[in-house]
Amino acid sequence: MHSDISSEAVRLSRAELAACLRLYLVTDQQALRGRCLTDVVKQAVQGGATCVQLREKASSTRDFVALACVLNTLLKPLGVPLVINDRIDVALACGAQGVHLGQSDMPVELARQLLPPQVFIGLSVETPGDVDRAASQSVDYLGVSPIYPTPTKTDTAAPWGLDGLRAVRAMTDVPLVAIGGIHLGNAAEVLAGGADGLAVVSALCSADDPAAAARAFRALF
Secondary structure: OOOOOOOOOOOOOHHHHHHHOOEEEEOOHHHOOOOOHHHHHHHHHHHOOOEEEEOOOOOOHHHHHHHHHHHHHHHHHHOOOEEEEOOHHHHHHHOOOEEEEOOOOOOHHHHHHHOOOOOEEEEEEOOHHHHHHHOOOOOOEEEEOOOOOOOOOOOOOOOOHHHHHHHHHHHOOOOEEEEOOOOOOOHHHHHHOOOOEEEEOHHHHOOOOHHHHHHHHHOOO
16 A cells, blocks of 8 residues: 555645535444445445545554545545545555644644645634634635534534634635534535535435435535
8 A cells, every 4th residue: 555646646726625625524434324434435425425534533553544545546536535534644645635634633734744735734623713823824724613513523612603604704715614513404504604515424424325415415505
């Protein structure tokens, strides 16, 4: 296994990146209901998921890299970016197109030094202070987290709500990906609140038909 990031790869424009982030699947092995992760990802992408973040908090590095390589092989020919959560080493090993960092992960500027220039970096923001600091960092998009209370992640700050999302939109012009408690019933209002993309976990990972669920989300754009 080795990186397939080439020096000839092209850095996405802000508009191109925003388009890639529209329906952003975040994986969760616990939400798959016993199904194979690659099968669920494939179905979601067939239905219209435009980006996939591989989040593996419990896996060994070896298993994380192996799964990341499988997903990158699946997604790259389809033009769907693979984003690795937290782990710069895994992103480099599999040739991922993006990395997503939290506030307690590797500093953005250090990650930027280690990654090829075309690999985009997302950063979770949980407070207005986080958004302020991001303005001086080499961040390509912000993950506004959480918008609503969610059982998927319990270590986050108080929910932003729609007013908070609108406030973040007023503070920055970088693409915003909203995450946390988003489902078909509230997705339209989140987009109206200023989000460029919707990050969903259980709404796709746990769906009876991930492809149909993805198509329903894509119809909102």
